[in-house]
Amino acid sequence: xxxxxxxxxxxxxxxxxxxxxxxxxxxxxxxxxxxxxxxxxxxxxxxxxxxxxxxxxxxxxxxxxxxxxxxxxxxxxxxxxxxxxxxxxxxxxxxxxxxxxxxxxxxxxxxxxxxxxxxxxxxxxxxxxxxxxxxxxxxxxxxxxxxxxxxxxxxxxxxxxxxxxxxxxxxxxxxxxxxxxxxxxxxxxxxxxxxxxxxxxxxxxxxxxxxxxxxxxxxxxxxxxxxxxxxxxxxxxxxxxxxxxxxxxxxxxxxxxxxxxxxxxxxxxxxxxxxxxxxxxxxxxxxxxxxxxxxxxxxxxxxxxxxxxxxxxxxxxxxxxxxxxx
Numbered sequence: 001x002x003x004x005x006x007x008x009x010x011x012x013x014x015x016x017x018x019x020x021x022x023x024x025x026x027x028x029x030x031x032x033x034x035x036x037x038x039x040x041x042x043x044x045x046x047x048x049x050x051x052x053x054x055x056x057x058x059x060x061x062x063x064x065x066x067x068x069x070x071x072x073x074x075x076x077x078x079x080x081x082x083x084x085x086x087x088x089x090x091x092x093x094x095x096x097x098x099x100x101x102x103x104x105x106x107x108x109x110x111x112x113x114x115x116x117x118x119x120x121x122x123x124x125x126x127x128x129x130x131x132x133x134x135x136x137x138x139x140x141x142x143x144x145x146x147x148x149x150x151x152x153x154x155x156x157x158x159x160x161x162x163x164x165x166x167x168x169x170x171x172x173x174x175x176x177x178x179x180x181x182x183x184x185x186x187x188x189x190x191x192x193x194x195x196x197x198x199x200x201x202x203x204x205x206x207x208x209x210x211x212x213x214x215x216x217x218x219x220x221x222x223x224x225x226x227x228x229x230x231x232x233x234x235x236x237x238x239x240x241x242x243x244x245x246x247x248x249x250x251x252x253x254x255x256x257x258x259x260x261x262x263x264x265x266x267x268x269x270x271x272x273x274x275x276x277x278x279x280x281x282x283x284x285x286x287x288x289x290x291x292x293x294x295x296x297x298x299x300x301x302x303x304x305x306x307x308x309x310x311x312x313x314x315x316x317x318x319x320x321x322x323x324x325x326x
Contacts, residue, residue, distance in 0.1 A: 013112045014037070015039070015158055019101070021277070049088070056102070101157070104158045156184075196311070198261065226243070260308035
């Protein structure tokens with residue numbers, strides 16, 4: 001493959017927060033939200049320069065271990081060459097460690113920025129890395145993002161926006177090699193997610209360790225029905241959202257690791273609010289509908305009544321996904 005040429009100008013990429021699982025859609029469903037990280041990247045003559053503002057300022061000195069840089073390096077490697085030097089500026093609005101896809105946003109922003117830095121006028125640009133079938137086409141970005149993240153649910157939603165269903169499937173001649181795939185759906189008009197963020201994070205590894213090795217067959221069957229119903233509810237039949245968001249696979253097992261999250265989720269659902277743990281938690285996502293009761297005000301009132309402090313953020317579904325702004 002002919003190596004890429006680089007653009008001289010900086011590029012800016014905006015990547016959305018994502019909420020995975022959405023209750024019963026464990027490790028499969030993702031929803032992009034209108035809360036964003038922004039990365040500006042530029043090719044420089046040599047070395048590495050990293051600036052971080054907002055969440056994750058402590059990663060500013062991470063060097064090559066910085067997740068955005070790691071993602072960019074992976075994209076450049078797939079394209080066939082590394083640039084002489086890199087400068088990035090990260091403006092982070094997505095809290096880290098709350099189940100909001102902050103790592104997915106960093107990975108996706110890095111991959112999309114790297115692709116944008118490859119000059120479209122470079123050698124072989126007509127069939128270059130971003131062209132269909134190239135290593136940085138949409139399927140290629142999903143594969144790289146999933147490898148870096150470890151699973152495809154958050155990165156799929158971050159890449160494409162909207163509501164996504166992600167899965168792994170046998171790829172090529174070796175059935176043991178699984179490749180990520182995803183489909184994107186448009187959430188129903190008026191879907192008004194309300195995010196509730198506590199003061200302290202919980203690591204994904206802690207949340208994963210709380211899960212049992214197996215679940216009863218009856219629970220798995222119930223969960224399958226609710227996950228299917230959730231797709232219908234999120235794309236049209238909103239009156240089914242409360243029942244559709246009932247989970248049988250993971251939330252009850254994680255309650256001991258995040259009791260405040262379990263308490264708020266229970267209080268919201270008791271009041272008729274379709275509430276779920278966002279990703280691995282501890283944030284809570286309420287899936288309200290604009291103009292219908294209960295809405296964002298009721299979510300805020302219930303959160304304010306909890307012993308633990310919660311920051312309540314009325315949002316919308318991000319329908320564009322990771323976007324090159326300039």
